Amino acid sequence: MLSPEQPEPELPWAQTNSFLDTLNVQCGSAPGEPVDEQGKARSVHAPVLSREEKRRRRRATAKYRSAHASRERIRVVAFNVAFAELRKLLPTLPPDKKLSKIEILRLAICYISYLNHVLDV
Template structure:
C-alpha cells in the first residue's frame, strides 16, 4: 500500500468516526446517567475539546513565559546559553541559596 493511499484511508476512517459519534442531550437520558457518565458525555463534544485545547495552549504558553522570565534573572556563563527547564530550576535553587548565604554573613 503506498503512503498516499494510507493517508486517504486514515482520513476517511477519522471522518467516519467523527460522523458516527452521536451525543444524546435528551434530558431524560441525561438524568439516568451517573455524574461521571454525564461528565464523560459532556467532555466528548467537539466544542468542549476545542475549548480544552485552547486552555491548555494558554497554560503551556504562560508556563514557558514564566521560565523565560526566571531565566533572565539567573547569572550564567555564557550569558545566552540555552538551559532546559530542570537546569533553570536547579540553578535557581543554587542562586537562592547563594543569596541567602550572602545575607546571613
C-alpha cells in the same frame, strides 16, 4: 382575504383536537411508557447516568475539546513565559546558554541559597 360570512378553512394547527390528543399522550411520553409522580415521562431505554458518565460525555464533544485545547495552549504559553523571565534573572556562563526547565529550576534553587548565604555573612 376572507369575508366575514365565510368560515375559516380547516387548518391542521387550528384544530382543537390535535393528533397527540387523539393518542392520549402525556408530556411527550408514548402510550404505556412509565410516568413518575409529577406526570413526567420516565425513559425506560436510557439508563440513569452517573455524574462521572455525564462529565465524560460532555468532555467528548468537539466544542468542549476545542475550548480545552485553546485553554491549554494559553496555559503552556504563560508557563513558558514564566520560565523565560526566571531564566533572565539567573547568572550563567555564557549568558545566552539554552537551559532546560529542570536546569532553570535547579539553578534558581542554587542561586537563592547562595543569596541567602551572602545575606547571612
